[in-house]
Amino acid sequence: MADSILENVKEYYGTVLKSRDDLKSQVCYKKDLIDNKYVCKAISEVHSDVSAKYYGCGLCIPPRVNGANILDLGSGSGRDCFAVSKLAGIDGKVVGIDMIGDQVDVANTYIQYHQEKFGFDKPNVKFVEGYVEDLQSAGLEKDYFDIIISNCVVNLCPDKEAVLSAAFSVLKPGGELYFSDMYTDTHQSDIVKGNKTLWGEGFAGSLHWKQLHEIANKIGYSTPCLVSCSPIKIVREDFKQMLGDAKYCSATYRLFKPLTPLPRADDPTCQGGVGLVTYKGEILHHEDLFNFDHVLTLLKGVETSVPIEKINILLSSRYAEEFEFNVDNNDVSSDSCNGWNCLENPFDVIKKKVESGQQVKCCQKTKGC
Numbered sequence: 001m002a003d004s005i006l007e008n009v010k011e012y013y014g015t016v017l018k019s020r021d022d023l024k025s026q027v028c029y030k031k032d033l034i035d036n037k038y039v040c041k042a043i044s045e046v047h048s049d050v051s052a053k054y055y056g057c058g059l060c061i062p063p064r065v066n067g068a069n070i071l072d073l074g075s076g077s078g079r080d081c082f083a084v085s086k087l088a089g090i091d092g093k094v095v096g097i098d099m100i101g102d103q104v105d106v107a108n109t110y111i112q113y114h115q116e117k118f119g120f121d122k123p124n125v126k127f128v129e130g131y132v133e134d135l136q137s138a139g140l141e142k143d144y145f146d147i148i149i150s151n152c153v154v155n156l157c158p159d160k161e162a163v164l165s166a167a168f169s170v171l172k173p174g175g176e177l178y179f180s181d182m183y184t185d186t187h188q189s190d191i192v193k194g195n196k197t198l199w200g201e202g203f204a205g206s207l208h209w210k211q212l213h214e215i216a217n218k219i220g221y222s223t224p225c226l227v228s229c230s231p232i233k234i235v236r237e238d239f240k241q242m243l244g245d246a247k248y249c250s251a252t253y254r255l256f257k258p259l260t261p262l263p264r265a266d267d268p269t270c271q272g273g274v275g276l277v278t279y280k281g282e283i284l285h286h287e288d289l290f291n292f293d294h295v296l297t298l299l300k301g302v303e304t305s306v307p308i309e310k311i312n313i314l315l316s317s318r319y320a321e322e323f324e325f326n327v328d329n330n331d332v333s334s335d336s337c338n339g340w341n342c343l344e345n346p347f348d349v350i351k352k353k354v355e356s357g358q359q360v361k362c363c364q365k366t367k368g369c
């Protein structure tokens with residue numbers, strides 16, 4: 001079963017789709033966290049032949065990529081790899097892995113173009129053919145990457161736990177998995193799971209959002225924090241009939257491989273309450289503020305009340321030195337997670353945004369932002 005799904009997805013992205021225009025559904029990201037115009041600029045500088053084959057569903061480039069080792073799971077024609085390679089700079093290293101040889105070939109064809117465009121004396125990006133479930137067979141080192149990104153790939157993989165475990169093993173302690181993917185609020189029916197096109201378009205393999213938390217917890221990641229989410233509108237009648245009342249969204253999450261194991265939110269010893277955090281404002285392009293997730297923004301120099309659970313995540317992450325922490329007077333009288341109960345339903349987040357009149361429209365551009 002798993003092998004036939006992989007073969008079907010290979011055929012879909014290797015043969016059936018020639019460009020983004022051939023996709024049968026519009027999956028795209030909400031612009032709310034694109035406070036970083038420099039990311040949009042880097043994306044707009046990617047060669048148009050590469051961007052034409054961009055099939056992603058979100059914006060998955062986190063802050064502080066300069067000089068970092070970065071891996072892109074399911075890199076396709078390489079759009080995100082090239083954009084992040086510009087931001088990583090000549091001291092950074094970017095690796096894209098994809099199981100489709102033709103996609104890897106397209107990406108390889110444009111390495112020199114981007115190297116010259118970004119003014120690097122040697123390439124800082126490479127592409128390898130391989131499976132995201134088995135990164136070590138593809139020659140990727142354990143504990144090596146500061147950041148792993150991925151754009152609309154895990155939903156195409158039959159074994160999500162294998163993918164997230166493989167990513168965990170090649171992440172450095174403190175490193176971050178920052179990825180955009182499709183999620184559902186239901187468990188998929190056999191009709192949906194058996195449909196090739198629904199697999200190719202990402203619906204059949206979309207994780208129930210709660211399962212992401214379960215898998216992450218089992219592997220040892222920090223609690224997945226929701227960075228952004230937007231609804232996916234089902235337009236085609238045949239899809240609507242097969243998918244029924246199921247809802248789908250695209251969401252970007254960040255999960256860390258903690259430096260030391262973190263207490264889980266559902267663990268009775270998990271410390272509730274809040275502490276104070278001050279952002280130093282030293283991250284390039286983020287001198288004024290740091291958006292941790294869709295609810296927590298830290299302004300430079302401003303002491304901000306943060307749930308202890310998130311403080312533990314920050315302290316155990318690659319960002320720890322970017323903040324000053326004051327947890328001595330932890331106010332444990334507040335709710336155990338200060339309203340952040342660690343299991344945040346992205347569909348509720350979308351619903352609340354709609355109810356409060358915020359725009360949740362999709363962005364359909366493929367070049368820039």
Ligand SMILES: C[S@@+](CC[C@H](N)C(=O)[O-])C[C@H]1O[C@@H](n2cnc3c(N)ncnc32)[C@H](O)[C@@H]1O
Binds near residue numbers: 054103131151157
């Ligand atoms: C929806 S496309 C996204 C490509 C790219 N991330 C982008 O944003 O343009 C999914 C890609 O993931 C790759 N992929 C899917 N499952 C994979 C697996 N198990 N191992 C490696 N690559 C995989 C496909 O070959 C395809 O190129």
